[in-house]
Amino acid sequence: TQLLEQSPQFLSIQEGENLTVYCNSSSVFSSLQWYRQEPGEGPVLLVTVVTGGEVKKLKRLTFQFGDARKDSSLHITAAQPGDTGLYLCAGAFPNAGKSTFGDGTTLTVKP
Amino acid sequence: EPEVTQTPSHQVTQMGQEVILRCVPISNHLYFYWYRQILGQKVEFLVSFYNNEISEKSEIFDDQFSVERPDGSNFTLKIRSTKLEDSAMYFCASGTVDSTQYFGPGTRLTVL
Numbered sequence: 001t002q003l004l005e006q007s008p009q010f011l012s013i014q015e016g017e018n019l020t021v022y023c024n025s026s027s028v029f030s031s032l033q034w035y036r037q038e039p040g041e042g043p044v045l046l047v048t049v050v051t052g053g054e055v056k057k058l059k060r061l062t063f064q065f066g067d068a069r070k071d072s073s074l075h076i077t078a079a080q081p082g083d084t085g086l087y088l089c090a091g092a093f094p095n096a097g098k099s100t101f102g103d104g105t106t107l108t109v110k111p
Numbered sequence: 112e113p114e115v116t117q118t119p120s121h122q123v124t125q126m127g128q129e130v131i132l133r134c135v136p137i138s139n140h141l142y143f144y145w146y147r148q149i150l151g152q153k154v155e156f157l158v159s160f161y162n163n164e165i166s167e168k169s170e171i172f173d174d175q176f177s178v179e180r181p182d183g184s185n186f187t188l189k190i191r192s193t194k195l196e197d198s199a200m201y202f203c204a205s206g207t208v209d210s211t212q213y214f215g216p217g218t219r220l221t222v223l
Contacts, residue, residue: 030209030210031209031210031211033210033211033212040200040217041217042115042202042215042216042217044214045211048211050209090154092210092211093210098144098156098159098169099144099210099212101153101155102153103153
């Protein structure tokens with residue numbers, strides 16, 4: 001069974017602080033996605049990383065894929081209350097098979 | 112921007128009844144998926160579908176479940192005889208060859 005472990009599970013910070021969320025596995029993925037999910041809604045894709053060592057930036061969000069394609073991180077700079085939500089990583093396997101989801105990190109940014 | 116749509120948004124059914132959940136994937140995508148999420152739990156893979164056949168399924172996807180792409184646009188999930196434990200959010204996703212998957216808004220299934 002391929003497992004994705006996300007840490008921390010819960011994170012509560014003040015507006016303006018920086019944070020990093022981690023996604024780790026013993027499996028090698030062909031690609032890895034980060035999603036954000038609001039209660040009662042579907043996961044919304046933030047980014048896909050494919051190449052080992054790849055870094056992608058989306059405004060205040062920086063995503064990094066590990067060199068061995070087994071882990072990833074999401075760094076948020078100067079967090080805002082609008083960043084509050086559940087952040088999910090999902091690892092995909094070759095030939096567009098299933099994605100394995102992590103348990104998620106629930107982020108709360110207090111004004 | 113193209114998006115995955117799902118109907119209905121909420122389905123209430125009696126235990127033992129059949130339900131069909133419907134999805135319209137993004138039009139140029141070739142890979143289709145169903146996931147479920149029980150309240151408060153993680154997103155769980157059910158099944159993937161490519162080239163008009165199931166490419167992979169999880170142990171959750173037993174004989175009570177089936178999927179179909181009846182025409183060029185719809186992708187359906189059927190549960191033949193619903194159980195209480197089938198109550199969950201069901202998400203359809205469609206994707207591209209790089210395995211990026213785009214999720215629909217979900218159908219909340221409540222089995223009474």
